Amino acid sequence: MIKQILISDPTLRDGNHAVAHQLSAKQIAIYAEAADKAGVPIVEVGHGNGLGASSMQVGLSLEDDVTMLETARKHLSKSKLGIHVIPGFATIKRDLIKALDIGVDVVRVASHCTEADITQRHLGFVRERGKEAYGVLMMTHMASASTLVEEAQKMELYGAEGIIIMDSAGAYLPSDVEEKITALVNNLKVPVGFHAHNNLGMAIANSITAVESGAKILDGTARGFGAGAGNAQLEVLVAVLEKMGYITGIDFYGMLDASDIAEREIMPQIPVIKSESIVSGLSGVFSGFAKHVTRISKEYDVDQRDVYRELGKRKVVGGQEDIIIEVVMDLIRNRK
Amino acid sequence: MMTEALKNFTFEDCKRSCMHPDSFSSLNDQSILVTGGTGFMGKWIAEMVSYVNETANFNIKLYLLGRDIAKFKVEVSHLAQKSFITLIEQDVRNVRDLPTDINYIIHAAGSPDHRDHVSQPLRTIETFYKGTQSVLDAATRLPDLKRIVHISSHQIYGTNGLESPIGENFIGKLEPNSLSNTYAESKRISETLCSAYRNQFKLPIVVLRPFAFIGPYQDLEKPWAINNFIRDGILGGPIRILGNGSTVRSYLYGSDMSYWILKALVNGGVGENYNLGSSEAISLVDLAKKISSQINNSIEIVSKSSKESYTYLSRLVPDTSKIVKSLEVNETSALDDSISRTIIWNQLNKKVIKK
Numbered sequence: 001m002i003k004q005i006l007i008s009d010p011t012l013r014d015g016n017h018a019v020a021h022q023l024s025a026k027q028i029a030i031y032a033e034a035a036d037k038a039g040v041p042i043v044e045v046g047h048g049n050g051l052g053a054s055s056m057q058v059g060l061s062l063e064d065d066v067t068m069l070e071t072a073r074k075h076l077s078k079s080k081l082g083i084h085v086i087p088g089f090a091t092i093k094r095d096l097i098k099a100l101d102i103g104v105d106v107v108r109v110a111s112h113c114t115e116a117d118i119t120q121r122h123l124g125f126v127r128e129r130g131k132e133a134y135g136v137l138m139m140t141h142m143a144s145a146s147t148l149v150e151e152a153q154k155m156e157l158y159g160a161e162g163i164i165i166m167d168s169a170g171a172y173l174p175s176d177v178e179e180k181i182t183a184l185v186n187n188l189k190v191p192v193g194f195h196a197h198n199n200l201g202m203a204i205a206n207s208i209t210a211v212e213s214g215a216k217i218l219d220g221t222a223r224g225f226g227a228g229a230g231n232a233q234l235e236v237l238v239a240v241l242e243k244m245g246y247i248t249g250i251d252f253y254g255m256l257d258a259s260d261i262a263e264r265e266i267m268p269q270i271p272v273i274k275s276e277s278i279v280s281g282l283s284g285v286f287s288g289f290a291k292h293v294t295r296i297s298k299e300y301d302v303d304q305r306d307v308y309r310e311l312g313k314r315k316v317v318g319g320q321e322d323i324i325i326e327v328v329m330d331l332i333r334n335r336k
Numbered sequence: 337m338m339t340e341a342l343k344n345f346t347f348e349d350c351k352r353s354c355m356h357p358d359s360f361s362s363l364n365d366q367s368i369l370v371t372g373g374t375g376f377m378g379k380w381i382a383e384m385v386s387y388v389n390e391t392a393n394f395n396i397k398l399y400l401l402g403r404d405i406a407k408f409k410v411e412v413s414h415l416a417q418k419s420f421i422t423l424i425e426q427d428v429r430n431v432r433d434l435p436t437d438i439n440y441i442i443h444a445a446g447s448p449d450h451r452d453h454v455s456q457p458l459r460t461i462e463t464f465y466k467g468t469q470s471v472l473d474a475a476t477r478l479p480d481l482k483r484i485v486h487i488s489s490h491q492i493y494g495t496n497g498l499e500s501p502i503g504e505n506f507i508g509k510l511e512p513n514s515l516s517n518t519y520a521e522s523k524r525i526s527e528t529l530c531s532a533y534r535n536q537f538k539l540p541i542v543v544l545r546p547f548a549f550i551g552p553y554q555d556l557e558k559p560w561a562i563n564n565f566i567r568d569g570i571l572g573g574p575i576r577i578l579g580n581g582s583t584v585r586s587y588l589y590g591s592d593m594s595y596w597i598l599k600a601l602v603n604g605g606v607g608e609n610y611n612l613g614s615s616e617a618i619s620l621v622d623l624a625k626k627i628s629s630q631i632n633n634s635i636e637i638v639s640k641s642s643k644e645s646y647t648y649l650s651r652l653v654p655d656t657s658k659i660v661k662s663l664e665v666n667e668t669s670a671l672d673d674s675i676s677r678t679i680i681w682n683q684l685n686k687k688v689i690k691k
């Protein structure tokens with residue numbers, strides 16, 4: 001049976017992590033147009049941590065949410081406009097209503113992997129407005145397969161039309177992906193998806209393992225542009241999926257062109273797996289921490305590899321960026 | 337605020353379902369307590385009692401016990417204002433002393449919404465276990481109690497395999513070490529509590545096991561397929577089938593449901609269990625098509641599923657022969673009519689706003 005894989009492209013959202021949330025409206029317009037031309041089904045746009053997240057805590061974005069979404073909306077005709085929403089950062093009244101009114105088609109409501117309860121109101125609201133609603137579990141390497149099933153089942157009941165698990169730290173090996181995706185597919189009614197990070201060089205292999213285990217949704221970004229070591233490189237993903245007989249609906253040459261445009265227009269540098277990214281992946285630290293860890297470690301002259309190790313021991317999650325400085329201070333104290 | 341058109345709408349529904357108001361003559365000058373009285377069942381029981389009082393010139397008193405009386409007053413002000421209705425704001429877990437003139441109890445408290453069960457599993461267990469025990473304890477102190485109808489759930493049947501329709505004697509499997517069975521296990525222990533109180537305190541308890549319902553007062557944001565299909569349809573689509581489209585369900589209309597419950601209150605056998613639901617089975621795919629054809633044939637229907645094929649088919653359809661024969665009830669609303677009236681009521685009531 002020919003299997004269709006739904007591709008969601010967060011180049012303009014996860015990629016914003018890679019530039020400290022400084023993507024400009026012009027850059028958003030250029031890539032959105034290219035992705036639309038290539039037939040990418042969903043183009044996700046926004047601050048790296050999603051709607052309403054621009055803040056001193058996790059980083060101020062260059063453009064506000066309205067500018068980013070209105071710009072993307074203008075340049076997407078075939079592709080659906082998607083957003084990443086973490087309840088708490090994004091409120092329904094202040095952020096979500098505005099985003100839906102701008103014309104967002106797909107809302108992916110995310111929580112830490114053991115806190116699906118917080119997504120109920122947001123998922124319900126999106127469904128009530130007739131838009132597509134997905135549930136996203138982040139940092140899923142921190143929970144067992146059975147816990148992920150329980151949390152994903154909650155999201156399914158709250159109205160999610162698909163559940164995506166994120167390897168936010170790039171910590172998975174293919175065997176982990178197989179175990180977790182298989183458990184979810186067996187126990188959920190709705191399609192399952194996977195969002196990879198490339199800290200251990202496993203993003204494409206893990207994404208393919210996910211679809212071979214029954215996932216129907218994959219995330220990928222142009223040149224892998226994303227937090228830390230980046231995501232699954234979308235143009236490679238499309239090529240490999242096509243070679244394996246899967247259908248993505250994306251025009252391959254169009255995707256190659258979009259990636260070239262992205263490299264030229266929006267990337268100060270193409271994501272590579274830096275030494276510290278490997279340690280980050282091994283330690284299971286959220287990829288969105290990378291810029292902060294590099295900056296603070298440099299400022300206080302500590303080895304960022306030690307910082308990652310310590311953050312990993314403390315099991316920090318997205319939103320706890322302020323702990324980085326605490327860890328750095330502890331390392332300095334211990335050094336003395 | 338409910339308009340005249342909406343009031344007449346539910347009145348007409350009750351008229352169709354309650355073919356013989358006189359069959360409730362034994363309830364004249366009696367008082368009925370409904371726990372969960374402000375929910376879907378409570379509203380429909382209030383509508384039916386209102387109809388019977390009006391058309392048969394009876395004086396049936398209703399106590400509606402619920403947690404959010406203010407909301408009830410806003411949603412159904414025409415019922416809240418009725419002189420035969422007394423509203424009691426109380427959590428069912430805290431029921432101690434009930435008005436002593438109560439002759440009948442319909443214990444319908446507790447949400448069947450699975451979102452609540454997985455988000456608040458301990459409160460779910462407490463509501464059904466402690467809530468049932470509180471009500472039954474209080475019932476033992478009522479001087480002129482004649483009958484209790486305990487609203488259980490079809491979920492107590494557990495995994496039903498190929499059993500369809502499901503008869504009252506069927507016993508399926510339930511995995512107790514599972515968050516998703518919180519509600520089902522709570523309903524099972526509630527039924528067992530009823531047996532214990534019936535035996536030890538001689539409480540006259542009848543058990544009803546409801547399946548799925550549709551009609552006015554059914555909130556379309558509830559996480560059940562038919563509700564979501566109708567909402568998606570009113571919004572202009574697409575109607576989204578999540579999971580196995582071959583899943584089979586059946587839906588009893590709200591006014592039929594309330595008539596059947598009152599019949600069980602009057603004529604139900606003490607210690608007996610009855611299925612409460614529709615025997616008209618339909619797959620989710622056919623249901624989506626039916627709803628689409630009633631609203632607008634051009635509405636797109638999409639299926640989203642984790643798997644290509646399923647080894648297990650969920651069929652939750654009751655065998656209703658026992659209740660139909662014993663209590664002399666019938667389904668007066670075919671599924672097509674039930675869907676049509678639900679759509680019209682929601683459009684009249686502006687329950688779904690197209691944006």
